[in-house]
Amino acid sequence: MPRGAFSAVALTAALSIALTSCSSSSGPATGTGAPAAKGLVVGVTSDPDTLFPWKATQFQAVNVLQNLYGTLTEFDKDLNVVPGLAESWETSEDGKTLTLKLRQGVTFADGSAFDSKDAKHSLDKIMDEATAAVAMASLSSVKSVEAPDPATVVLNLTGPDAALPANLATVNMAMLSSDDTEEKLNSTPNGTGPFTLSKRVPSQSITLARNDKYWGGEKPKAPTIEFRVIPDESSIVSAMQSGNVQLAVFNDPLVAQTAEGGGTITVAKTPQLSYHVLQLNARRGDLKDVNVRLAVQCAIDRKQVLDTAALGEGEVTGPITAPAFKSDPNKRPCPNRDLAKAAEYLGKAGKSGGVTVKAIVSQGEYATSVNEAQNLKAQLAEAKINLELEVLESGAFVDRWVAADFDAAVALNGGRPDPDGSYGRYFTSKGNLNKVAGYSSPELDKLFAEGKATTDQAARKAIYDQVGAHLEENAAWIWLFAGYTYTATTAGVQGFVPMANGSLQYLRTTSTG
Template identity: 40%
Template structure:
């Protein structure tokens, strides 16, 4: 890191610290966890939200049928047990009889059915709809049983159901049309108030069927940047914080009163191309971009090397050596040759969009990529956007290129089918599909043998890297910082903050 950057950063930290007394940190009782982050939720509808900042909030309020633990194992949530039929075409859940929504209503099979019917309704615009298209019908034979009847065996269905995008919401709220205007889930905390980009106040849900949380509530302050978060931690105005910027995270261990948690995540940084726009319609151009990108340099410059270069598959069970993928070793001469073959030896101009703050490294990533692509004649204009504007633009597929941080999943199919299948609900964001990708995804969906599934998805990854609709860059870490009297938080590769249910605040 250059001395000027370090000096600038140290100055900003000192300035934030000097303003510590004026920082808008939410007050709390001794039994309340005072928390901070720099990016706030963009909405409250768990079925529609894609921003990490939204999911981190909503997973404390809502619950899916099942969830993943820190070892990526499927464990109970609203459902206490589940079973696939022998032919794989029926998935039956038994609900926890004690599960209640935060309005006092019992969670019923009717709520589960209504929730998934809402997800499957194209008019909803649900983020995870493509994960559940094999559901033909849903039966509710008694007060605790839900039966999903499938059109075909669907191995990754259960993993897909662990997402907060598959949260169970009250049927009464769906009927009233209030989903997204208020948050009523069955999770460990109630959302008492939300002042966008300022604060959230949550209280412990005494009716949570998952057990008793160890704090009375969580008061979340949305601070202007992560230097302000570090200042608030230093002055003990904040007990616990979510850190996204590795530059800030590396400073936390220097503070005697603070502890840093650092965990590799499944989420991936990616340069998304739009193959529906010229000249990205040309495979040779997309491949040239892939060959021109030095992924390790982007990682080292933007993320201080805090991560690992990755291919499309980031989950440990399926991850492979990305060095075997197409053009993962930078080759500028090959990139220039491909540009010439496509008729663009003189290059072209394009715009790349990036969000301010999520990830905090987005601007730096875009600048490094801009510099690297200039070597093959591509003039890249960087357009920074506020997160909510970026998300709307991204969901419309209205970009030439986009710097993105996308969520990972424990299963390749549930991670990618919404982009790389012909009926994927985010195909309009990916803007690319071919028969090979679609058929391999379908094969992996129904195959039950793990070794065969791994082989199928290895072929999928190899082909995806070769046709290069996106340029996968790297995976990073999730960071949380806390006062040493905060105990019990367990981080997860999914980046979830659900581990706050185990946190206690001591003296």
């Protein structure tokens, strides 16, 4: 979702925040005389727009919440599905039952015990349309949830669902206490994660404290994690150089180069499953005509967008970025820019004189957004397609995005290891984010159902190849490129593991030396 969904509140933090002192020490460790571990300060460009995990689409909100909440399954550093709050699970022979055994002794931040009652409550509420949970469609195969004893949860399915274990690993599937409400959790998060909320100063910082009762073996290394809002990535570099921030994840390769060039900051480059995309709303205006959408597709040189906005750091992509299911970007109606073909499509639509498409753009959510939008505007103008840009603060962007209040949106969407988790909620007619996607079809409904029900990996790959081809041939969206994240750390920071899905879950293993 735009990373953002992919999302934030106003970026009004003064630059002076970057110059204030940040790290804290709790003094000598008892009996050793050695200084205690220091808190870690992470520089970010935006404040979380929500603290309710079932509705989080903004990257920064997700990054904070995945350190406060637990999920039934998790991803390891290689994006393999591993045990989380469920220490094991078993699928019945007919594939219609998934039985999960829960960990014992797990508690929420408020001290109350986690058990199957909470797991059943969470899954039932996520499936309830009234909740408006962004991951609702990921549970579309679940008919009912049972809690036969405190340590067991049984999911009764309509049929086999190969994607379900991976779908349960996202923070949008966080396990909540059955006693909590959305209103309460937006001010006082209550999760089973490695950290708890300590302090929040809106638009300035959010500080997490180590959860000494965390179930996951070793306690987190850092006593506190402060996410400090600094309005732009270049200012975060300055804060790191002055010693006030120890870790940051950049999207802009130029900023990453600047950071590393100073000699005091180390930068790790990680390929991402997330993808840059021009989202088209096929239910609005001229974009209702597939020929107009195909004209947009043929008028864009994706490599030029990549080179202009991200210094060529990445690769042109098709719809699916997950390595096991990766789309071939050459298998699309116009693999290369073709203005003659674009004109032909506009002619078929009866729009030879041109069209105007209004596009929303997020400023502050990720660094390359405005440059991408401006390059797209310049390219499309040569095909008589006027891309009228509206640049929004990231929180306002997400509000408009969730409401599908746009003709087009320049976005960075988070990718997932399984394509059903990536797109099932978008491009199926009953997907809870289909309004945002702006496109569905009976053929896609059938293909996604087959993809979930098929367990053979090669057969699933063939199915999702068809999904990708259908999306491209109908120009549902215009997939541009997949890039990198650049994890910058100062001297002494150890233990952080960057992940291809952009997760900051390994803040739990990070120390400041």
